[in-house]
Amino acid sequence: MNSQSNLMNEISKVKSRLKNVETIVTNENGNVSVEARNNEGCFFKVREDNAKKREGFVVDLKPDFEIAKVTDHIFLGSQDVAMNEHLLKENNITHIINVSIDVPNYFPDKIVYLKLQMYDRPDTNLNDYITCINNFINETIANFDNPRIFIHCNAGISRSVSVTIAYLMLSCGMSYNEAYEKIKKVRKNARPNDGFVNQLKNLQK
Structure with a gap:
C-alpha cells in the first residue's frame, strides 16, 4: 500500500511540475481560439485570438492570370482571372462558377454566375456541390450558343480543380486518372487536397 501511495505522490509531483500547454484551435470559418486543459483533464477556452485568423482555403498572393482550357466549354484558373474584366472578355467567358469563400462575383451584369461557398478542407463533402455544378454546366452547354465557363476558387489549385474533375x-x-491528367496538362499546379482525391476516386466505384 505504501509503495502505491508513494507512486501516486510522485505522479502528483510530476504533474505539478508540468507546464500548462495552450492549444490553438481553428474552426471552419477561420476563427481562432486558445484552449487549455484543467486539472480534471478537460479542455476549456482561454481566449479568442482572431488576430491570428486563418482562412479555410489555400492563400496565394502571387498573381496568376492563367486560363487553362479543359474542354471547348470549360476553363479553369484562379481568382485573379475572375476579377480581371479584360482577360474574361479576351477569352469570351460567358459564365463563371465561383467556389471560393469570399471572392465576390465581380461582373454580375455581364456574366452569368453560379456561386457556391466551399472550403478547401479534406472533410468538405464534394457531394454537396457537384450535382448542382454539373447541372449548371450541362444546362448551360445545352441552352447557350458556344458558352465558355470559367471555374475558379482562390488559387485555382484544389477546389475548382476537384469540381472540374467531378x-x-x-x-x-472519364476515370479519375484520366480527368486529373487532362487537367494537369493545362493546369500544372493542379492539386486537389487528399480528402478530395479520395472522394473523387470513390465516384468511379
Whole structure:
C-alpha cells in the first residue's frame, strides 16, 4: 500500500511540475481560439485570438492570370482571372462558377454566375456541390450558343480543380486518372487536397 501511495505522490509531483500547454484551435470559418486543459483533464477556452485568423482555403498572393482550357466549354484558373474584366472578355467567358469563400462575383451584369461557398478542407463533402455544378454546366452547354465557363476558387489549385474533375468523371465518362491528367496538362499546379482525391476516386466505384 505504501509503495502505491508513494507512486501516486510522485505522479502528483510530476504533474505539478508540468507546464500548462495552450492549444490553438481553428474552426471552419477561420476563427481562432486558445484552449487549455484543467486539472480534471478537460479542455476549456482561454481566449479568442482572431488576430491570428486563418482562412479555410489555400492563400496565394502571387498573381496568376492563367486560363487553362479543359474542354471547348470549360476553363479553369484562379481568382485573379475572375476579377480581371479584360482577360474574361479576351477569352469570351460567358459564365463563371465561383467556389471560393469570399471572392465576390465581380461582373454580375455581364456574366452569368453560379456561386457556391466551399472550403478547401479534406472533410468538405464534394457531394454537396457537384450535382448542382454539373447541372449548371450541362444546362448551360445545352441552352447557350458556344458558352465558355470559367471555374475558379482562390488559387485555382484544389477546389475548382476537384469540381472540374467531378464533372469530367460524371458527365464525360472519364476515370479519375484520366480527368486529373487532362487537367494537369493545362493546369500544372493542379492539386486537389487528399480528402478530395479520395472522394473523387470513390465516384468511379
